[in-house]
Amino acid sequence: MNNPLHFITLSNALTAVEALATVAFALSGLVLAARKQLDAVGVCVVAGLAAFGGGTLRDILLDRRPFFWVAHAGWLWALLVMCLGAMLFMRKHHVALTQRAMQWPDAIGLGLFTASGTQIALEAGSPAFVAVLMGMMTAVFGGVLRDIVCNEIPSAFHDHQPYAVCAFVGGWVLVGSHLMGWPQWLSLLLGAGVATALRALAMLLQLRLPSWQNSLH
Amino acid sequence: MNNPLHFITLSNALTAVEALATVAFALSGLVLAARKQLDAVGVCVVAGLAAFGGGTLRDILLDRRPFFWVAHAGWLWALLVMCLGAMLFMRKHHVALTQRAMQWPDAIGLGLFTASGTQIALEAGSPAFVAVLMGMMTAVFGGVLRDIVCNEIPSAFHDHQPYAVCAFVGGWVLVGSHLMGWPQWLSLLLGAGVATALRALAMLLQLRLPSWQNSLH
Amino acid sequence: MNNPLHFITLSNALTAVEALATVAFALSGLVLAARKQLDAVGVCVVAGLAAFGGGTLRDILLDRRPFFWVAHAGWLWALLVMCLGAMLFMRKHHVALTQRAMQWPDAIGLGLFTASGTQIALEAGSPAFVAVLMGMMTAVFGGVLRDIVCNEIPSAFHDHQPYAVCAFVGGWVLVGSHLMGWPQWLSLLLGAGVATALRALAMLLQLRLPSWQNSLH
Numbered sequence: 001m002n003n004p005l006h007f008i009t010l011s012n013a014l015t016a017v018e019a020l021a022t023v024a025f026a027l028s029g030l031v032l033a034a035r036k037q038l039d040a041v042g043v044c045v046v047a048g049l050a051a052f053g054g055g056t057l058r059d060i061l062l063d064r065r066p067f068f069w070v071a072h073a074g075w076l077w078a079l080l081v082m083c084l085g086a087m088l089f090m091r092k093h094h095v096a097l098t099q100r101a102m103q104w105p106d107a108i109g110l111g112l113f114t115a116s117g118t119q120i121a122l123e124a125g126s127p128a129f130v131a132v133l134m135g136m137m138t139a140v141f142g143g144v145l146r147d148i149v150c151n152e153i154p155s156a157f158h159d160h161q162p163y164a165v166c167a168f169v170g171g172w173v174l175v176g177s178h179l180m181g182w183p184q185w186l187s188l189l190l191g192a193g194v195a196t197a198l199r200a201l202a203m204l205l206q207l208r209l210p211s212w213q214n215s216l217h
Numbered sequence: 218m219n220n221p222l223h224f225i226t227l228s229n230a231l232t233a234v235e236a237l238a239t240v241a242f243a244l245s246g247l248v249l250a251a252r253k254q255l256d257a258v259g260v261c262v263v264a265g266l267a268a269f270g271g272g273t274l275r276d277i278l279l280d281r282r283p284f285f286w287v288a289h290a291g292w293l294w295a296l297l298v299m300c301l302g303a304m305l306f307m308r309k310h311h312v313a314l315t316q317r318a319m320q321w322p323d324a325i326g327l328g329l330f331t332a333s334g335t336q337i338a339l340e341a342g343s344p345a346f347v348a349v350l351m352g353m354m355t356a357v358f359g360g361v362l363r364d365i366v367c368n369e370i371p372s373a374f375h376d377h378q379p380y381a382v383c384a385f386v387g388g389w390v391l392v393g394s395h396l397m398g399w400p401q402w403l404s405l406l407l408g409a410g411v412a413t414a415l416r417a418l419a420m421l422l423q424l425r426l427p428s429w430q431n432s433l434h
Numbered sequence: 435m436n437n438p439l440h441f442i443t444l445s446n447a448l449t450a451v452e453a454l455a456t457v458a459f460a461l462s463g464l465v466l467a468a469r470k471q472l473d474a475v476g477v478c479v480v481a482g483l484a485a486f487g488g489g490t491l492r493d494i495l496l497d498r499r500p501f502f503w504v505a506h507a508g509w510l511w512a513l514l515v516m517c518l519g520a521m522l523f524m525r526k527h528h529v530a531l532t533q534r535a536m537q538w539p540d541a542i543g544l545g546l547f548t549a550s551g552t553q554i555a556l557e558a559g560s561p562a563f564v565a566v567l568m569g570m571m572t573a574v575f576g577g578v579l580r581d582i583v584c585n586e587i588p589s590a591f592h593d594h595q596p597y598a599v600c601a602f603v604g605g606w607v608l609v610g611s612h613l614m615g616w617p618q619w620l621s622l623l624l625g626a627g628v629a630t631a632l633r634a635l636a637m638l639l640q641l642r643l644p645s646w647q648n649s650l651h
Contacts, residue, residue: 033374039426041381042374056278061490063499065280073344087429127507144583149361151370153585157467157476164475209473212521250591256643258598259591273495282497290561304646366578368587 021109024102026051026079029146030086031095036150044083046146051079054142058117058134062124103203111196113139114167115188118174128179132171139167139195160209162202170195238326241319243268243296246363247303248312253367261300263363268296271359275334275351279341320420328413330356331384332405335391345396349388356384356412377426379419387412455543458536460485460513463580464520465529470584478517480580485513488576492551492568496558537637545630547573548601549622552608562613566605573601573629594643596636604629 029050033043052069059067069075090098117138121131140156140163147154156164174191178184201207246267250260269286276284286292307315334355338348357373357380364371373381391408395401418424463484467477486503493501503509524532551572555565574590574597581588590598608625612618635641 034429036370036375037429038370038374039377039428041426042371045374060277060494061501063280063497067278070343070347073346076346076350087427090429126504129507129510130504133510148365148582148585149371149374151365151368151585153470153472154476154583157472157479157583158470160473209475210521211473212468212471212524251646253587253592254646255587255591256594256645258643259588262591277494280497284495287560287564290563293563293567304644307646365582366588366591368582368585 017108018112020105021112022051024105024109025142026082027098027102028106028143030083031099032146032150034090034095040084040087043087044080046149047083048079049149050142050146052142053145054113054138054140057141058138062121062134107196107199110139110167110199111170111192114170114195115174115192118171118191119188122178128175131175132168135171136164136167140164160211162207162209163199165209166195166198166202169198234325235329237322238329239268241322241326242359243299244315244319245323245360247300248316249363249367251307251312257301257304260304261297263366264300265296266366267359267363269359270362271330271355271357274358275355279338279351324413324416327356327384327416328387328409331387331412332391332409335388335408336405339395345392348392349385352388353381353384357381377428379424379426380416382426383412383415383419386415451542452546454539455546456485458539458543459576460516461532461536462540462577464517465533466580466584468524468529474518474521477521478514480583481517482513483583484576484580486576487579488547488572488574491575492572496555496568541630541633544573544601544633545604545626548604548629549608549626552605552625553622556612562609565609566602569605570598570601574598594645596641596643597633599643600629600632600636603632
């Protein structure tokens with residue numbers, strides 16, 4: 001309280017990180033929609049699904065209302081402007097650039113969405129495993145819905161890159177910290193940090209998930 | 218009240234229009250199921266999704282019960298009879314005929330479903346943008362679910378024809394009229410009328426949505 | 435009460451049958467995920483959808499909580515172990531073996547899930563047709579979600595084998611028995627028995643659903 005400016009700056013920084021992560025998720029939808037040559041409606045819907053689909057599915061399963069995008073409808077305007085802007089100004093080489101530039105905000109989003117989803121499920125009284133699943137779903141199922149609508153097998157289930165697995169581990173770290181009685185801010189930080197760090201490690205070392213032990217076809 | 222017959226006739230006419238619009242949506246599912254050579258179960262499910270899927274998804278998001286097809290289970294029998302009848306009697310040239318004949322009832326359905334969906338969301342306390350989205354979803358997402366189940370990219374996201382956009386504009390007209398304090402019947406009429414008129418215009422003039430400014434592949 | 439041992443044995447037998455049916459459903463997801471060469475995450479999600487997706491969708495539509503897999507989170511561990519074990523130890527010829535061996539537990543699951551789903555919907559106050567649909571959905575839509583995620587037209591809508599139809603008839607038998615005022619255990623037994631028997635008959639006689647009366651393409 002001695003330094004309100006400092007507090008405001010930290011809070012603003014957090015909001016900016018969250019916004020950046022949400023934009024990264026939305027851009028993953030935009031890039032896929034561009035690849036599939038969807039029209040303006042499809043671009044907006046797919047980008048919106050990628051950004052908000054995971055949290056919305058979690059809230060339906062937990063029977064929570066209002067959804068994030070209902071409580072903060074301003075985000076819908078931002079999404080609309082972003083999508084139409086991209087359709088006007090995005091060039092072919094921008095798509096590749098966007099994908100590369102968004103890898104890191106996406107890894108941060110994976111951690112943030114996992115931690116917030118797991119925490120919300122714990123508060124709703126879910127058992128540990130279910131809370132971890134809800135965190136994973138928050139982080140991963142936006143992309144899953146994006147891919148299903150674009151008629152692809154979801155890359156999270158198919159590309160053998162550790163992604164949902166990082167969320168899974170991060171969720172368990174959060175739950176473990178919660179069970180130890182550690183303060184909530186620490187649990188959230190640990191869960192998000194571990195998920196993001198694992199994802200970053202997986203990208204840097206190009207780790208792959210184990211395959212089926214032998215080809216089945 | 219002086220002329221109850223007149224009232225009954227108007228009400229009957231409205232019910233008939235609604236029924237026709239629902240049938241048009243169901244037939245769009247039936248036609249796609251026929252193309253994909255689905256079996257009797259698939260035909261009924263896809264026709265049902267096309268007719269009731271949009272409103273059901275809206276009600277799940279708004280946490281409303283009962284669904285239309287639970288409150289009016291008679292519609293399910295009508296759908297079943299229609300689908301089995303079509304499988305028995307529909308010939309190849311009927312499919313093309315059906316598609317052409319259903320374009321106009323479908324445009325009416327677009328308006329009606331948009332207006333009712335937007336109004337329901339407003340009454341549930343949704344912010345303006347969310348109410349418009351819910352109206353659009355009511356009108357469009359039956360077809361989206363139909364296409365996803367049939368393993369196609371939803372035509373509403375892909376065919377560059379103004380469809381969801383007409384619902385979007387009609388929804389905003391309804392919300393605007395609501396904010397002006399105009400009576401509900403007028404808001405509903407304006408919203409539905411604008412959405413249907415725009416759709417009719419788009420069909421007559423063969424308008425297309427703007428594409429990506431340059432090919433990305 | 436004179437013979438508690440007998441009661442315990444019967445109850446254990448029922449639990450074992452239910453578990454076997456759930457495993458059969460999960461294995462159908464596992465086999466498809468293997469075919470599609472999904473990674474470990476995809477295998478677990480698709481097996482989980484096949485096992486629990488139908489009941490979860492029914493509960494969302496009926497607005498019931500908690501879901502089966504939230505109330506019995508131990509099943510999630512079992513699923514995880516089963517999926518990882520299969521990825522380690524399953525060989526190509528095991529897949530074909532599994533599919534054949536699971537046909538009969540799957541038919542039992544069809545009956546059990548139909549009966550429990552229909553009963554739950556009746557208790558929630560659904561009209562007869564809706565209750566039957568909910569029972570069918572419980573039994574069939576796990577497989578539908580499994581196929582949609584794997585980017586296939588759902589086999590339940592496409593392969594012309596009587597499957598959902600058996601559930602449909604079984605559901606009506608349960609509802610009919612319920613309307614006759616017969617005891618609940620008898621209604622459940624009749625509904626599950628008829629659905630399973632019809633499915634077994636369809637497999638033994640290799641029955642097929644009627645096709646469209648003429649090719650449409």
